[in-house]
Amino acid sequence: MFSIDVEQRQYETYILTDEKSQSQLEVLPKRGGIITKWRINGQEVFYLDEERFKNPEMSIRGGNPILFPICGNLPDDSYTLNDQQFTLKQHGFARNLPWSVSEEITVDNVCLKLTLDSNEQTKKVYPFEFQVNFTYQLHGNTLTILQEFTNKSSEAMPFSVGFHPYFLTHDKSQLEFDIPSVEFQKKDSQEIHSFNGNFDFSSDEIDVAFNKLSAKSATVTDKGRNLKMTLEYDDNFSTLVFWTVKGKDFYCLEPWSGPRNAMNTGEHLTVLEPGATQSATIRLTAKFS
Template identity: 25%
Template sequence: MPSTIRIGNGDITVDVSSLGAEMQALTTNDGRSWLWTGDAAFWAGRSPILFPIVGKAPDDKLAIGGTVYPMAQHGFARRSEFALTASTATSCRHELAASAATRAVYPFDFLLAVEHAVEGHALTVTAEVSNRDQQAMPFGLGFHPAFAWPLPDASGRAHTVTLDNEGEPELVRLEGGLINPAPLPSPFVKGRLELDHAMFEQDAMIFPEGAGEGLRYGAEGGPALQFHFENLPNLALWTKPAAPFLCVEPWHGTAAQAGASSELSQRPSTTMLAPGAMARFAFTVEVAQ
C-alpha cells in the first residue's frame, strides 16, 4: 500500500506519496492549502511525475527501435510504487528502478529518483534520470503540479500568469491528444496572460519554446506562486473548464505530433541519454504571501 511522508519547516509543509512520488499537499504555516486537492469529480491527480513520455502516444502505442510497446498517456511512473530511500525533516527522496514490469513496456535499465525539498517558503522538486543500460536511452520527463484556482483568499480576483522573460511564446494545441504543430498566436502580451476558463475548452495550452525559466502565477493584488525551471524548455497550462485548479506544467518532451512517427526518439524535445549518464530536471515554487 502507498505510504505518505511529511516534510516541512516553520514556513511550509509538504506531503508526498510513495505512489508516483507524487506531492499530495503544500500548506503554509497559516493553514492555507496551495495544491489542488485531487477531487476526482474534476481530476484525481495532484502533481504527477511524467516518465518516460509526456502526453500521449498515437493509439497509446510507442515505438522504440522499431518495436512497438503499449504506453499510456504520461507514462508509467505516475502509477508506480517508488521506494523511499532517504529523508530528513525538510527533504525526501523516492526512487523507481527498472523492473520486469517496466521492461515489458520500456526496454531499458533506468533509475528515476525524485526529491522534494523545502527551504523557507519554497519547495524544489528534482527528478534525476540515470541510464544504467549499455545503449542510448530516449525519454521524456515532465512535472504536472496543479494549484488552487482561485488561490487562497483570492476568490473573485483576476488570476494571471506572467513570464519572467516577458515573452510571447507561440501556442500549439492538441488534436486527439497529439500535438498539432501549426503554431497559433501567443495569448501572452509582453509576458502577461490573464486567465479565463474559456481558454481551456480546447484542452491544454502548450508552449513548445520561449516561455523561459520562470513565471509567476498569482491573483491581482493578492497571493502568488513564483516558479523557476531547470532543464525544462516546454511549458503547458491546463485545467478542465470550470475546475478550481490550474496546472503549471514544465516539461522536457511533449506528446507526439499528429501524423508523425510513433518512435520515441522522434518525439519533440526527447532526451537521448548516453549509457552511464544522468540527466537532472527541477522546478522550484515559492509562496509569495
C-alpha cells in the same frame, strides 16, 4: 525546526514540515511518489480531487504528479524503437508505480529522497534498465525537486520528464500570467496561436503548449487568493503546458522536458548514453501576501 512524520492512512503518507515558516508537504511514495498537499500557514497551494483520489483505479487529479518516461500522450498510445512497437499510456508509468524512500534529511532543510527502479513490468513497455531519484526539498515557501536519471542499459535511453502541478484557484478571472512566450500550440493541432497573456476561460477546456520559451521562469498571480506562484526550471525543460477544465477549481502549469509525442518525433527528446546520469531541477515558490 524541520521534521518528517509518517502516518498510515489510505496510503503511507510522509509529512515534511518546516515549522518556522509553517510550510508542510504530504508525499505518498507508494502512490506514484506524488506530493498530494502543500500548505503554507494553513493555506493550500495544490488542488486535490478527493473523490478520484480515493479510487486507486483512477489517476490522481491534484497535487503534483510525475510524468516519466513521456509527457502527454502518444498517437494510439504507441511508439516505435529499433523497429519494435511499444504501448505506453499518457504521461508514462512513474505516477502509477510505488517508489521507495531512500533518504530523509532534516538539518538545513527538510528533504525526502525517493527512488524508482526499472522492473519486469516497466520493461514490457519501456525496454530499459534505469534508476530515477527525486529529492523533494522544502525550505520556507519554496519547494525544490532535484531529479537524477541513470541509464543502466547497454543502449542509449530516450525519455522525457515533467510535472503536472494542480494549483488551487477559486476564480480564474483573477489570474494574471507572466509566461515567457508569445505563442502556443493547442493539443492535437499544428496551428500556432499568438499569446497576449490572457486565456478564454469560457471554454470547456484549455490545453495548450508553449514550446518557444525565452526565459527559465514563469509566474501566475492569483489576485483572488493573494498568491503569487513562481515556477523555475533549468535547461532540461523546453515546454510549458497550461491546462484547465471549466467548473473545476484548478489550473495546471506544467514543465516538460519535451513536447507531446517526442518519443516518436525526437523533438527535444533526452537521450541518455549507457551508464550515464543526468540531473534536472525545478523550483516552485508560493508567496501569499
